[in-house]
């Protein structure tokens with residue numbers, strides 16, 4: 001886990017590393033399976049395991065499974081050399097935050 005700036009949330013959030021992201025993906029898939037089986041359950045109950053896992057790893061009580069799914073370090077590029085915010089994608093050529101051109 002690492003605290004990184006999220007472009008969607010516009011704030012620093014705990015992001016999951018590759019291994020943690022894999023576990024979270026599996027828990028998310030499980031949540032969807034359960035949601036299909038038990039239509040009556042509120043969504044948050046189906047994803048309880050995922051939300052608990054995220055809390056264990058990050059200490060952050062997230063209530064929206066969708067938010068966790070874009071908080072994977074792997075989705076983003078490396079940190080900007082100038083301002084330290086992660087590039088929005090691995091292929092990004094400049095930093096929208098400070099305008100720094102990435103040295104590729």
Ligand SMILES: [Zn+2]
Pocket residue numbers: 006007008009010013067070071
């Ligand atoms: Zn976010």
Ligand SMILES: [Zn+2]
Pocket residue numbers: 080081082083084085095096097098099100
């Ligand atoms: Zn920057």
